Amino acid sequence: MKLHTLKPAERSVKAGKRIGRGQGxxxxxxxxxxxxxxxSRSGYSQxxxxxxxxxxxxRRVPKFGFTNPNRVIYKxxxxxxxQALADKLGVTAINxxxxxxxGIVGKSDLVKVLANGALTAKVDVTANKFSASAVELIEKAGGTATVI
Structure with a gap:
């Protein structure tokens, strides 16, 4: 088998419709x-x-709502x-x-630390924002929570 001998299977290729070539x-x-x-006109596009x-x-559905252009979105x-990061790397300061x-957050993400899960390691966490309960749990474990 060679590239110049390849052919499509029989009856798999149909000839195109020759439109506008007379009444016959x-x-x-x-x-x-x-x-x-x-x-039916030339140049038509919907x-x-x-x-x-x-x-x-x-146009039938009404407009409603508002999107605040100044909103700040935290990851x-x-x-x-x-805790998993502290265990994996064995560090005491996490920023x-x-x-x-x-790979926990993206390149341009702002970070908010939330209190879901348990923290046993004594770590100093630096982030853009903290929930009150997260600060409480970090300090209870012996670490500090610093806002950037």
């Missing part, structure tokens, strides 16, 4: 487009969301993730850069 071809005249109307003149869904990190290096 059975596809002349209107060229399979029906009679008149916008869809607008996105066009529903044939009916009021489009986008939540639980105490059990901090956002260390979390980024270990």
């Amino acid at each position: 071809s059975t596809r002349g005249g209107t060229s399979t487009r029906g009679h008149k109307g916008a869809k 607008k996105i969301g066009f529903e044939g003149g009916q009021m489009p869904l986008q 939540p990190v639980n105490l059990d993730a901090i 956002v850069e260390l979390m980024r290096e270990n």
Whole structure:
């Protein structure tokens, strides 16, 4: 078998329809487009969301709500993730850069430490924000919680 001898399987390739080549071809005249109307014309392209003149869904449904452009979104990190990181690396100081290096948070994420899980290691945690219960549990374990 060579590349220049390859052929598709029999009857797997159909010839394209030759449209607009006269009445004898059975596809002349209107060229399979029906009679008149916008869809039969050259250059026709339907607008996105066009529903044939009916009021489009986008305009039928009312607008509501508000998105605050100044909102600040924090990536939540639980105490059990901090405990796992402390056990894995054997460190006493955990900051956002260390979390980024270990894939816990993304490159541009702001971090909020939450109190889900148990913390037994004495660690100094530095993050953008802490929940009150997380600070309490970190200090109870003998560590400190520092806000950037």
